[in-house]
Structure formats: C-alpha cells, structure tokens
Amino acid sequence: MCPHQNDNTTPSNEPMVHIPAASTPLNSKQNTPSTAASVEKQKQNPYAPRASDFLSNISNFNIIESTLREGEQFANAFFDTKTKIAIAKALDAFGVEYIELTSPAASEQSRSDCAAICKLGLKAKILTHIRCHMDDARIAVETGVDGVDVVIGTxxxxxxxxxxKDMAYITRTAIEVIEFVKSKGIEVRFSSEDSFRSDLVDLLSIYSTVDKIGVNRVGIADTVGCANPRQVYDLVRTLRGVVGCDIEIHLHNDTGMAIANAYTALEAGATHIDTSVLGIGERVGITPLGGLIACLYAANPEYVKAKYNLPMLREIENLVAEAVEVNIPFMNPITGYCAFTHKAGIHAKAILNNPSTYEILKPEDFGLTRYVSIGHRLTGWNAVKSRVEQLGLKLTDAEVKDATNKIKELADVRTQSMDDVDSLLRVYHGGIESGELEVGQKEALDRLLRRHQREAKGDRVGS
Ligand SMILES: CC(=O)SCCNC(=O)CCNC(=O)[C@H](O)C(C)(C)COP(=O)(O)OP(=O)(O)OC[C@H]1O[C@@H](n2cnc3c(N)ncnc32)[C@H](O)[C@@H]1OP(=O)(O)O
Ligand SMILES: O=C(O)CCC(=O)C(=O)O
Ligand SMILES: [Zn+2]
Structure with a gap:
C-alpha cells in the first residue's frame, strides 16, 4: 500500500517511521550538519541560475492548464459537464493563470460546456483552442471566453x-482569424503545430507577421515530442529576438523530455507553459502540471509557494486520475507512491539529521508527510534508534545496534512490518530490563522472541 496515494496515512502494518515535517533533528548529537556555516555552504550552488541569465523566466511564468483540452484528447478521457466544472474549479483554486478548453466546434456539448465554464466567474482566464479557420473562430468568440488559442500545422x-495548405494561405488565414478575434476585445494566440519539424524561416516569418498585427502570444508546439532541451533553448531564444509578444510552449512527452523542455523554454525566455494534470493528452501526453511544479519549486520554492496552492495538487491529481480511470504513477513527482519515503540506512540517518540531505522538495509544503522505512535488510541503527525513541524505550547505542542486527537477519527472509519491528524492539527492551538479555546474546533473544510469539498466539486463541 502506498503511503501517499489517495490518502496520506501509513497503515499501521507498514514498516515506516513517520518523521515530523519540521526539519528539527531528532537528537542533539545529530545536530552538527545544520550549523549556519554548512547551510551557507549549501547555498553556494555553482549550478544555480546566474545573474547573466537575463532571458530566464524561471521565476516569472504563467501556466496554461490544458487538462480540459489536450487532456480530453487522452484515449481514456470522457469528461461530462459536472466533471469538467469540478476540474476547472479545482485548477482555479490551485491558482493556474489560464484554463484551456476543447474547441466549441468539436460538438454541441463541447460548446455548451465551454459557455458554462465561462460563466463560473473563475479567477483563471478561460481560453478555447481552435483551428485556424473563420468558422471555428466565429463559434469560439460567442462562448464568452477570455481568449482564443489558434493553431495550424506548419x-x-x-x-x-x-x-x-501552403504558407501563403496559412499566413492570410492567420491574419484574418487573429484580426477577427482581436476585434471582439479578447486575447488571441497564434501557434504553429509541429514547430520543431517546420522550416525555421517559415516559422520566424509567420510569427513576426502575427506579432506585428498585435497577437497576444505566439505558441511553439512540439507536437510529436521530438525536441530535446538544446533545440528548445535555441528555438525559443531565437524567437525571443524576433517577436515582442509573449511566448507559449506546448511540449509532448513521447521521449520523456516534456518537463526538461519546459524548464529550458523558460530559461530561454518563454512566458507561458502548457500543462495537463498527470500529463494526460494525445498518446503519452504533455508536460504534467505536478512534474512542472516540482521542477520549478526546486528552482525557486518561495516564488512557486506564493503563486500556487500546493497542498491542492494531490486532490487535483486524484480527481483527474479517477475521472480518466488511471492510477497515479508510482514515480510521479510529489504525489508518487513513495515520493517522500526514505529507505537505505545511509539515507535514513542523514534525513533524520536534516531532511534537506536527501530531499529537494519539502513534503510539508505540499501537505504531505515524510516516512523512513526500517523493516528491511538495508536499514541502519540510526533509523532504528529513532523508532526506539518514538516508542519511548530506553536502549543504549550498543543495544540498538544489536537489535538492528536482528531486524536485518529477519528481513533477509522477508520484509518486516512496522508491527513486527515494534514487537521485536519491545521484546528486546523487556529482555534488557529483566536482565534476561545482554548485547550479543543471540540465542537468548531468539528464546524471548519465540516466547513472545507463543504468548501472542495464545492471546489470539483465548480471545
Ligand atoms: C495537435 C492538436 O492536438 S490540434 C487540436 C486537436 N483538436 C481537435 O481535433 C478537436 C476535436 N476535433 C473535432 O471535433 C473535429 O476534428 C473538428 C470538428 C475540428 C473537425 O471535424 P471535421 O470537419 O469532421 O474534419 P476532420 O476532423 O475529419 O479533419 C480535420 C479538418 O480540419 C482541417 N484542419 C486540420 N488542422 C487544421 C488547422 N489547424 N487549421 C485549419 N484547418 C485544419 C483538415 O484539413 C480537415 O479539413 P477537411 O474537412 O477539409 O478535410
Ligand atoms: O496549440 C498549440 O500550440 C498546440 C496544439 C497541440 O496540441 C499540439 O501541437 O500538440
Ligand atoms: Zn498537443
């Protein structure tokens, strides 16, 4: 059972120790790494953004959340009106700046859902996404949206x-559609689908044309997920030098690059990133909202915390996962099965001293909890000692090390539950207290454990 999925409580039989969210070390001996000098040293990160990164928008970006557009193109997605409204409200409460909806030209229900969401009075701006065609544009502007995202393949x-259609036709139609949407006093964005397999001269020429006629944003789209971060950096940076308007980017994840590409796009001067919850979309989808948040939080936690209601992320992911009938992936950033569970003894010791040793994201900022798993062969005495203290038992370090050896011996056969570990520690402590046990007396410990098992069995039979 996952500690973080669906709810955030660890079942009592899990071999986990819950570590308090505050980074307070659990005992004073372990306090040394948290000195001011060591904290200062951690801050001197040679890979941190430099002042010379003048194009970077890592701490100045907007999210265009497209779960209700790109996400509806996920093979499993069917959103009824109630679900769309629930998702839109949740995204709005999380704080995304824009919510993008399916084209109202897709179906009558799509049109009326779009109009209904526009009437919700959300803080987020509502966009709809259409083909570069006057028929679609005419329907879109009647829905009450705050802006229209126009796209055509180049x-x-x-x-x-x-x-x-050729570039001359695309340019002519783009101008007609953009001017029409602008005449309605709402935002308009023009995007070239499949940008990374388009001719650069064609791209720059059409972006420059639409910029001159006053488009609010131009969009770059890695429609097939073929781009790598260096290509993204080059194209966004080049475009930044050509247009004055905002730059949006839409990145598919076919080769697993979508988050890295989004980060790089911001470094190169992009202003708006498209996301969907859990990354759902055509094929394997696009930049996931949660993964992007994790990545940008790591770069500037204060900025991201001030902008978004981070503890809502898990609720939004659960809402969408349920709507499209998928599980949250075990390796999902932030909300994955064991995103904040530490296992190996070396990690556990350092985490107990200072969680920043092995955590770049603070679980408490996302309303989540950190765990240390101890009932396995990779455990160490420091983690076991922390559990001993939580149980209120008094054992010397030599005794904790001895008990740890027993946990490892048993865990070589099978992983021990939290209850198993706790009873072993209680039996060990009882043996020491009664004088029946001393450090290193393996047979005596085995005898005590057998007796405990017999008594526990007797209790069960008797009750
Ligand atoms: C990469 C992306 O994800 S882009 C967004 C994709 N979103 C969607 O497709 C929204 C859902 N789509 C639909 O409901 C339908 O496809 C509709 C209503 C848009 C169009 O339906 P239909 O008229 O039956 O056409 P169909 O889907 O078979 O083909 C697409 C048509 O749009 C044209 N087209 C495709 N892309 C564009 C574009 N960006 N701009 C203008 N026309 C386009 C095609 O040439 C084709 O035209 P045709 O009818 O003359 O052959
Ligand atoms: O409108 C855009 O920028 C992107 C459209 C899209 O979904 C894609 O190209 O994958
Ligand atoms: Zn897409």
Missing amino acids: SSFLREFSHG
Whole structure:
C-alpha cells in the first residue's frame, strides 16, 4: 500500500517511521550538519541560475492548464459537464493563470460546456483552442471566453497530409482569424503545430507577421515530442529576438523530455507553459502540471509557494486520475507512491539529521508527510534508534545496534512490518530490563522472541 496515494496515512502494518515535517533533528548529537556555516555552504550552488541569465523566466511564468483540452484528447478521457466544472474549479483554486478548453466546434456539448465554464466567474482566464479557420473562430468568440488559442500545422508533414495548405494561405488565414478575434476585445494566440519539424524561416516569418498585427502570444508546439532541451533553448531564444509578444510552449512527452523542455523554454525566455494534470493528452501526453511544479519549486520554492496552492495538487491529481480511470504513477513527482519515503540506512540517518540531505522538495509544503522505512535488510541503527525513541524505550547505542542486527537477519527472509519491528524492539527492551538479555546474546533473544510469539498466539486463541 502506498503511503501517499489517495490518502496520506501509513497503515499501521507498514514498516515506516513517520518523521515530523519540521526539519528539527531528532537528537542533539545529530545536530552538527545544520550549523549556519554548512547551510551557507549549501547555498553556494555553482549550478544555480546566474545573474547573466537575463532571458530566464524561471521565476516569472504563467501556466496554461490544458487538462480540459489536450487532456480530453487522452484515449481514456470522457469528461461530462459536472466533471469538467469540478476540474476547472479545482485548477482555479490551485491558482493556474489560464484554463484551456476543447474547441466549441468539436460538438454541441463541447460548446455548451465551454459557455458554462465561462460563466463560473473563475479567477483563471478561460481560453478555447481552435483551428485556424473563420468558422471555428466565429463559434469560439460567442462562448464568452477570455481568449482564443489558434493553431495550424506548419511542418511539411502537416501541410501535405493534414490540411494541405501552403504558407501563403496559412499566413492570410492567420491574419484574418487573429484580426477577427482581436476585434471582439479578447486575447488571441497564434501557434504553429509541429514547430520543431517546420522550416525555421517559415516559422520566424509567420510569427513576426502575427506579432506585428498585435497577437497576444505566439505558441511553439512540439507536437510529436521530438525536441530535446538544446533545440528548445535555441528555438525559443531565437524567437525571443524576433517577436515582442509573449511566448507559449506546448511540449509532448513521447521521449520523456516534456518537463526538461519546459524548464529550458523558460530559461530561454518563454512566458507561458502548457500543462495537463498527470500529463494526460494525445498518446503519452504533455508536460504534467505536478512534474512542472516540482521542477520549478526546486528552482525557486518561495516564488512557486506564493503563486500556487500546493497542498491542492494531490486532490487535483486524484480527481483527474479517477475521472480518466488511471492510477497515479508510482514515480510521479510529489504525489508518487513513495515520493517522500526514505529507505537505505545511509539515507535514513542523514534525513533524520536534516531532511534537506536527501530531499529537494519539502513534503510539508505540499501537505504531505515524510516516512523512513526500517523493516528491511538495508536499514541502519540510526533509523532504528529513532523508532526506539518514538516508542519511548530506553536502549543504549550498543543495544540498538544489536537489535538492528536482528531486524536485518529477519528481513533477509522477508520484509518486516512496522508491527513486527515494534514487537521485536519491545521484546528486546523487556529482555534488557529483566536482565534476561545482554548485547550479543543471540540465542537468548531468539528464546524471548519465540516466547513472545507463543504468548501472542495464545492471546489470539483465548480471545
Ligand atoms: C495537435 C492538436 O492536438 S490540434 C487540436 C486537436 N483538436 C481537435 O481535433 C478537436 C476535436 N476535433 C473535432 O471535433 C473535429 O476534428 C473538428 C470538428 C475540428 C473537425 O471535424 P471535421 O470537419 O469532421 O474534419 P476532420 O476532423 O475529419 O479533419 C480535420 C479538418 O480540419 C482541417 N484542419 C486540420 N488542422 C487544421 C488547422 N489547424 N487549421 C485549419 N484547418 C485544419 C483538415 O484539413 C480537415 O479539413 P477537411 O474537412 O477539409 O478535410
Ligand atoms: O496549440 C498549440 O500550440 C498546440 C496544439 C497541440 O496540441 C499540439 O501541437 O500538440
Ligand atoms: Zn498537443
């Protein structure tokens, strides 16, 4: 059972020690690494952003949350009106700046849901996403949206096999659609689908044209997920030098690059990042909201904490996971099964001294809890000692080390539950107190454990 999925409580039979969220060391002997000097040293990170990164928007970005547009293109997604409204409200309460909705041209329900969400009075701006076509634009502006995201493929693949239009036609239609949307007094964005397989001259030329006629944002799209961070940096940085408007980026995750690419895009001067909850979308989807938040929190925790209601993330992911009938992936940043569970003895000791040793994200900032797992063969005496203290038992370090050896011996056969570990420690402590046990007396300990097992069995039979 996962400690973090669905709820945030560890079942009593889990071999976990809950470590308090505050980074207070558990005993004074372990206090040394938290001195002011060592904290100062940690701050001198040679890889931290430099003042010379003048293009960087790592601490100045907007999220365009597209669970209700790109996310609806996920194979398992079917959102009824009630679910769309619940997701929109949750995203708004989390604090995303924009919510993007499916084209109202897709179906009558899509149109009326879009109009209904516009009437909710959310803080987030509501966008809808349309083809670069006047028919779609006319329907979109009637829904009450705050802005329209217009897209058309510019790569030779899409020009030949999707819409069949050349760059001259694309440019003409883009101008017509943009001017029409602008005339309604709402935001408009123009994006080139499949940007990374499009001709750079074509791209820069159309972006420059739409910038001149006053588009609010231009969008770059890695529609097939083929781009790597260096390519993203180059294209965004080049575009930054060509247009004055904001730059949005939409990144598919086919090769697992979507979060890294989003981070790099911000470094190069992008202003808006598209996300969806859990990354859902066409095929394997796009930059996941939670993963992006984890990445940007690691870069500037204070900025991200001030901007978003981070403890809501788990609730939003659970809401969407349930709606599209998937589990939260075990390796999900922040909310994954064991995102804040520490196991190996070396890690556990350092975590007990100072959680920052092995954690870049603070679980308490996300309303979550840290655990140290101890009932296994990789455990160490420092972690066991912390449990001994939690149980209020008095054992010397030599005795804790002796008890740890027994836990390891048993865990070589099977992982021990928290109850197993606790009873072993209680039996060990009882043996020391009664004088029946001394450090290193393996047979005596085995005898005491057997007796405890017999008594426990007797209790169960008797009750
Ligand atoms: C990469 C992305 O994710 S882009 C967003 C994708 N979103 C969607 O597709 C929204 C859901 N889509 C739909 O409901 C439908 O596809 C509709 C309503 C948009 C269009 O439906 P249909 O008219 O039946 O056309 P169909 O889906 O078969 O083909 C797409 C049509 O749009 C044209 N087209 C494709 N992309 C674009 C574009 N970006 N701009 C303008 N026209 C486009 C194609 O040439 C084709 O036109 P055709 O009818 O002359 O052949
Ligand atoms: O409108 C955009 O920028 C992106 C459209 C899209 O979903 C894609 O290209 O993958
Ligand atoms: Zn997409």
